[in-house]
Amino acid sequence: MAGPLSDVRILELAGLGALPYGSLRLADMGADVIRIDRVAEVPASDDRTAKPYSSWDRGRRSIAVDLKSPAGVETVLRLVDEADVFLEAFRPGVTERLGLGPEEVLGRKPDIVYGRLTGWGQTGRLAPTAGHSLNYEAITGVIDAIGPKGGAPVPLLQILGDFAGGGLTLAYGVMCALWEAKRSGEGQVVDVAMTDGVASIASTFFGMAASGFHRPERGTNLFDGGAPFYAVYECADGKYLSVAPIEGHFYARFLEHLGLADTDLPAQYDRERWPELRERIASVLATRTRDEWATVFETTDCCVAPVLTFDEARVYGHHLDRGTFVDDTELAVIPRLSRTPGELTGRSPSWAGADTDEVLLAAGWSTDEIASLRADGVIDG
Numbered sequence: 001m002a003g004p005l006s007d008v009r010i011l012e013l014a015g016l017g018a019l020p021y022g023s024l025r026l027a028d029m030g031a032d033v034i035r036i037d038r039v040a041e042v043p044a045s046d047d048r049t050a051k052p053y054s055s056w057d058r059g060r061r062s063i064a065v066d067l068k069s070p071a072g073v074e075t076v077l078r079l080v081d082e083a084d085v086f087l088e089a090f091r092p093g094v095t096e097r098l099g100l101g102p103e104e105v106l107g108r109k110p111d112i113v114y115g116r117l118t119g120w121g122q123t124g125r126l127a128p129t130a131g132h133s134l135n136y137e138a139i140t141g142v143i144d145a146i147g148p149k150g151g152a153p154v155p156l157l158q159i160l161g162d163f164a165g166g167g168l169t170l171a172y173g174v175m176c177a178l179w180e181a182k183r184s185g186e187g188q189v190v191d192v193a194m195t196d197g198v199a200s201i202a203s204t205f206f207g208m209a210a211s212g213f214h215r216p217e218r219g220t221n222l223f224d225g226g227a228p229f230y231a232v233y234e235c236a237d238g239k240y241l242s243v244a245p246i247e248g249h250f251y252a253r254f255l256e257h258l259g260l261a262d263t264d265l266p267a268q269y270d271r272e273r274w275p276e277l278r279e280r281i282a283s284v285l286a287t288r289t290r291d292e293w294a295t296v297f298e299t300t301d302c303c304v305a306p307v308l309t310f311d312e313a314r315v316y317g318h319h320l321d322r323g324t325f326v327d328d329t330e331l332a333v334i335p336r337l338s339r340t341p342g343e344l345t346g347r348s349p350s351w352a353g354a355d356t357d358e359v360l361l362a363a364g365w366s367t368d369e370i371a372s373l374r375a376d377g378v379i380d381g
Contacts, residue, residue, distance in 0.1 A: 001028065001172075002031065002343075003028070003029040003030025003337075003340055003341065003342040003343065004029055004030060004337065004340045004342070005026055005029040005030040005031040006030035006031075006344075007205070008026070008028060008030070008031040008032070008083070008084045008085065008086065008178065009032045009033075009082060009083045010023060010027075010031050010032065010033045010034065010083065010085040010086075010087060011032070011034050011036060011076070011079055011080065011085070011086050012033055012035045012036065012085045012087045012088075013036050013086075013087065013088040013089070013090070013100070014035050014036060014037045014038065014062075014352070015088070015089035015090070015096070015117070016040070016089075016164030016166075017056075017133075017158070017162045017166075018089065018117055018133075018162040018167040018170070019087060019088075019089040019117050019163075019166075019167065019170070020035075020056035020057070020060075020161060020167075021162070021163050021164065021167035022085055022087075022117065022168060022170035022174075023035075023060070023170075023171075024056060024058065024060070025057050025167065025171045026048055026085075026171055026174065026175075027058075027060055027335040027343060027345055028059060028060035028342045028343065028345060029333070030340075030342060031085075032061075033060035033061070033062070033358075034060065034061050034062075034063060034079065034083075034157070034355075034359055035057075035060045035062045036062075036063055036064075036065055036067075036076060037062050037063065037064045037069075037319045037320050037352035037353055038064065038065075038067070038249055038352070039064045039065065039066045039353070039377065039378075039379070039380045040066065040067075040378040041352035041353070042064045042351070042352050042353040042381055043351050043352070043369065045192045047240075048351045048354070050082065051127040056183065057350065058330075058344075058345060059251055059344075059345035060350075061350070061354075061355035061358065061359055061362035062351070062352055062354050062355050062381070063352050063353060063355060063356040063359045063360065063379065064352050064353030064356055064379060064380040065219065066377060066378050066380055067098050067100070068098070068195075069345030069376075069377075069378055070099075071373065071376065073098060073099045073100060073302050073377045074377070075320055075360075075373065075378060075379065076100060077104065077105070077108050078361055078363065078364075079146040079359075080105055080109050080365060081108065081109060081113065082109045083109065083112060084111075084112060084113065084116075084178065085112065085113045085115060085117075085182075085368045086100075086105050086114050086115065087115040087117070087174075087179065088100070088115070088116055089116070089117040089118065089171070090118075091118065091127075091128060091130075092118065092122045092123075092127050092128060093128075094322050095142060100308065102114045102116075102189045106187055106189075109187070110185075110186060110187055111180075111181050111185050111186060111187045112173055113177040113178050113181060113187050113188065113190060114187065114188070114189045114190065115165055115173065115174050115189075115190045115192065115352050116176075116189060116190065116191050116360055117130070117132075117167075117170045117192045117194075118192070118193055118194070118195045119131040119135065119136045119166075119193065119195065120136070120193055120194075120195055121159070121191060121192075121193030121195065121196060121224065122191045122193075123191075124354060127298045132158075132161075133156075133158040133160070133161030133162040133166075133194065134155050134156075134158075134161065135159050135161075136161040136165065136166075136193075136194040136195045136231065137155075137156060137161045137165075137198050138153075139195060140195060140198045140199045140202055141199075141202065141205075141209075142156075142160060142198055142201075142205075143152070143155070143156070144218070145205065145214070145218060146216045146218070146224060147217045147219065147224065149217065149218060149220055149222075149225075149226065150220030151218065151219070152216075153218070158196050160197075160201060161194045161197075162194065163197055164197065164198075165194040165195070165196070165197025165198035165200075165201060166192065166197055167340070168197075169192050169194075169196070169197035169200075170190070170192045173190040174190055175222060176190075177190050177230065178241065179274075191273070192347020193289060200362075202264055202294070205223075209284040220271075221329075222246070224343060226274065227246075227274060228243075228277040228278035228281055229243060229245050229246065229251055229254070229268060229277075229281075229333065230243070230244050230246060230273050231243055231277055231278065232307060233281065233283075234285075234286065235285055235286065235288060235290040235292075235293060236286055236287060236288055236289050236292075237290060237291075239289065239290035239291075239306070239307065240306075240307035241285060241290055241293050241294070241304060241305075241306060241307060241308070241330040242289060242304065242305050242307055243285075243303070243304050244302040244303040244304070245302055245304070248268065249311055250301055250302060250303050251268055253300060253301055254297075254302040254303070255300050257296055257297060257300060257302055258281065258285075259284065260281070260284065261298075262367075263280075265277060265280060279307060283292070287351060290307070290335070291306065295350075299330075301318040310335070314328070326344065330371070352381070353379075353380050355381070356370075356379050356380065356381035357370055357381070360373075360379070
């Protein structure tokens with residue numbers, strides 16, 4: 001790998017969703033990620049195949065270790081000696097009980113970055129409890145703000161909680177701590193809570209709400225579908241078009257293409273007459289299909305685009321121009337760096353423990369040591 005993180009090695013205690021998403025972003029930038037799976041996860045010898053749909057398992061080697069045995073913990077700590085980052089996503093206190101908490105890991109390698117990803121964080125009254133992305137999004141106020149006027153809040157596909165607030169925030173925090181460690185020679189703990197991440201992403205809207213610009217009722221505001229010029233409209237074929245000409249000059253062009261420029265319309269920002277304006281716009285957009293309108297508005301600076309399904313997005317012209325989609329599951333590595341770009345690692349998803357011998361041999365274990373660990377049930381694969 002020639003990416004900017006080609007000299008970074010990451011140990012990842014296997015977790016779900018947000019954690020592998022974050023570490024995969026680092027792997028695609030060149031980091032060498034070693035996932036530590038449980039021995040119990042190693043499939044039978046006649047079924048050693050990767051999960052058929054889990055792209056998260058790509059880009060990392062896997063070793064299987066019994067973390068409940070002292071020898072297994074020592075195996076991981078020996079790998080820590082050559083690592084730059086240690087990642088875990090257990091509830092607070094779990095790795096401490098295993099003997100792999102920050103005290104042990106940083107004691108072993110003082111300049112390592114110890115990344116901890118949880119929903120609620122390491123502290124706070126909810127820290128020890130279970131939760132999922134929707135819960136983390138809910139307590140930040142974000143979910144309450146999203147949905148139709150008079151309707152219920154809308155779940156967000158785990159995008160904000162798990163992946164943006166969690167995985168991407170973890171990757172960002174790890175890179176900040178790595179940069180500082182290069183200067184100081186000292187590592188530190190990165191405490192990533194998905195609740196913190198979601199709240200941070202929504203920080204602009206907290207400000208809008210405090211100023212009174214964003215009102216509590218869903219579907220009545222500028223960015224929540226309340227504004228008729230920042231909304232989604234149904235077209236003649238039952239498909240949808242996104243409309244977002246917020247600025248006056250873009251809005252004027254939008255009205256021209258609708259044939260409404262010279263008609264008697266309410267002022268763009270007259271909130272009281274937004275329902276009337278919405279009805280006028282909707283009646284025109286309902287006269288053609290989504291794709292017909294998309295052709296009309298493409299490259300016009302009217303801030304209009306078709307609402308696509310996942311399948312349609314893969315073959316959309318702009319995405320094809322950019323090479324956004326590599327295949328049915330993989331997307332191009334972002335952000336796109338000019339000199340040391342990341343790239344898809346090429347390492348296919350592997351079954352738990354597939355690389356145990358390779359990793360340990362490269363880290364200095366002898367074949368006899370590996371055989372002894374396997375015989376004692378400390379490792380597998």
